[in-house]
Amino acid sequence: MKVFISWSGTTSCEVAKLLSEWIGNVLQGVKCWYSPDDIEKGSLWFNDIADGLSENNFGVLCLTAENINAPWILFEAGALYKGLTQSRVCPILIAGLTTADIKPPFSHFNLTMMNEGDMLRLMQTINRHTAIPIEDERLIKTFKLWWPQLLESYENVVSNVPVAALNPRKTEDMLKEVLDGIRQIQRTLPASRAFNENSLASLIRAPVVAVSQEVDENASPERNRGMLKITVNRDTPIATGTGKLFPEMNSVPILSVKLLSIPDGFPVEMMKYTAATGTTFDFNINLRAESYREPLPSGEYVFSYDAQTTANIFGGHDSEK
Secondary structure, eight states: OEEEEEOOSHHHHHHHHHHHHHHHHHSTTOEEEEHHHHSOTTSOHHHHHHHHHHHOSEEEEEEOTTTTTOHHHHHHHHHHHHHSOGGGEEEEEOTTOOGGGOOTTGGGSOOEESSHHHHHHHHHHHHHTSSSOOOHHHHHHHHHHHHHHHHHHHHHHHTTOOOOOOOOOOHHHHHHHHHHHHHHHHHTSOGGGOOOHHHHHHHHHSOSEEEEEEEOTTOOSSEEEEEEEEEEOSOBSEEEEEEEOSSOOSSOOEEEEEEEEOOTTOOGGGEEEEEEOOSSSEEEEEEEESSTTSOBOSEEEEEEEEEEOHHHHHHOOOTTO
8 A cells, every 4th residue: 555645845845754654653554655755866756756646546635825826736636636536635734724725626635634533534544445454443542652743743843834824715716616516416417316506506605594673662671572584595494593682681581472474385283483592682483394304495484572571570560551
């Protein structure tokens, strides 16, 4: 089993060197190909790297903010992608890089953070692709033995590295990436199962539930009344609308609600709802269909609500009197 370790830039190079030694300690049957150590003097370095890319069974990309757009690491990622399946190409995000910073082509791969959980899963993935995988229990023990050493060395490498400021990704760019991925999936589906792209775009942009509220003009810290409209934008098993108690009440109130209207064609007996509050400033109304197998249809669900403090109920201090 051979693992190609790709890097670009000083920090990425140092981490790649750490990984090339560490992976071999955790998985002793695995040989890592790391270009500074694996190119003989006097050889044609480009040919050697091309050979390394073609001969390896697994690829690890050491990504930092400084190299994420570097031509060389993009070339190696493309070569690995062409020669291996996506599950065998794993970018590792180092020196403060996060998944939110990643865009194609790297976002198509299995992204790995430099933490204990993700690195263990990476070792387990590599182990599964070896000719003779070792038992998972034994792998975990070996991993826990070597992990502290890698973590200490890694932190020494990145401790003095300034976190490069990446331009935040625009929401439009991320939505485009999602839709591009959906298009790619759609090409593999029969026509009967294909997605409607326009409806998908609207679903991504619109929240499941939107809430609007009208507060009675006589609302007080002792009694708060009004209407809450919960708009369900697409069929969903459950929905929750949160209303505000304004002005804030003097104590946690007793809440009662009444259903005023539901979407046309949806029988009222097919719906259940509950209401609750545990604060002096807000409350929730929870909706679901009578049967858990049936969704709530999209549309408007309108409720009236009445929240009163116990002092108001039992003391008779109604704000309208």
